Amino acid sequence: MPQPSPLPTARRRRLGVELRRLRERADLTATQAAALLGATQSRVSNIEAGRYGVSADRVRTIARHYDCTDEPLTEALAAMTGERRRGWWEEYRDILSPHVLDLTEVEHHATALRVAHVINIPGLLQTAGHARALFGHTVPPLKPHEIEHRVSHRIKRQEILHREQPPPYTAIIHEAALRMHVGDGATVRTQLQHLNEISELDHVTIAVIPFVSGPFHTSGQGVDYFHGQVRQLDTVQLDTDHGAELIDSPAQLERYRLILDRTTQSALPPAKSRDFISQLVKDL
Incomplete structure (x- = not known):
């Protein structure tokens, strides 16, 4: 048995x-x-x-x-029973926390993704330089090789946006995250330019919430919404100080669908968002 x-x-x-x-x-x-x-x-x-x-x-x-x-x-x-082999993320099993690996697995199997971030650039949109600078400020501090493991994992996650049939991806990013100087000036410039470049992909939508939009319908907590094959199998991931928290209760899923819908209403359209980001680059 x-x-x-x-x-x-x-x-x-x-x-x-x-x-x-x-x-x-x-x-x-x-x-x-x-x-x-x-x-x-x-x-x-x-x-x-x-x-x-x-x-x-x-x-x-x-x-x-x-x-x-x-x-x-x-x-x-x-x-959901068809997987016979564990995913690529298992090579990080003894390096990264189970929370991170669970997030990666859910993300990998999502049919579409919607995220809203206020303070940080979403992980799937970060450059290696941005991620490296970000991991350099964790508490407790990471050793150089630990930082590189996390950077390599984050960049490998991004392959879902470039596979043969990528899932639709929508990112709502607040101006606060865009103006946050993570790394030196060159790192900041490269990150902003990367956002505009990747937003040109047909399946990627980036919408910016400028400061002038006023109050909006999320807190400073990042929200990642992963669509399943059917609505009941959706999953929400919340950023917390102790790691990723995955939520799948029907009531909470409905709540976060509503939050994301209302947050979207506060954001600029994609074309104006690209112009907004371009102006930030010029202002550096």
Whole structure:
């Protein structure tokens, strides 16, 4: 009998959470579900905790026993079982925190991304120089080789914007983040120019919130919204001092969808945002 995985991936844990939610909507206990599925309660619990993998057919069987009639959701859950190899980010397993690796995995599988940042340039849009300068100010301080590991990981994350079928990416960036001098003058200039260059890609949209827009609908906390294959599988990531916090409860997802919609209303259109950034470069 297979042993439970001590390090389930973020994707497998999310699959388990969604299967638990289906069971609870069916008003079944883990014991009752186990009887329906011909399994033990322990196995059901381990599947829901992401410690046991399940096949796509098994997911469909579980959904049927739980009276789930949402076929798109069932198929999206079945698709989450297909990974047989761990992602490229696993090479950083002993170097970076589990929070960072979970974020990378969720980001990698997103069908679209929307982010809103007030103080920092979004990670997927940072140049190596900007990221290196940023990591040079962490608490506690990082050693030079630790900084380089984090920079290489951040740059490798950005490959999702350049793959054959990249996800649509929308970044709402406040003027405060654009005016923050991270690194020397050349680093700042290169970062701003990079934002305008990458915003020319068809699938990348950058919208700037200028100071003159006044109050807007987020705090200083960065918000990253990752769209799943279906709406129920979306995920929000919040920047915190202790690391990335992933949120997937339906009520919170709806809240952050609304926050991002309202934040977008405070931002300049993409073309005017490019002009705004260009003027900042000229002013340096």
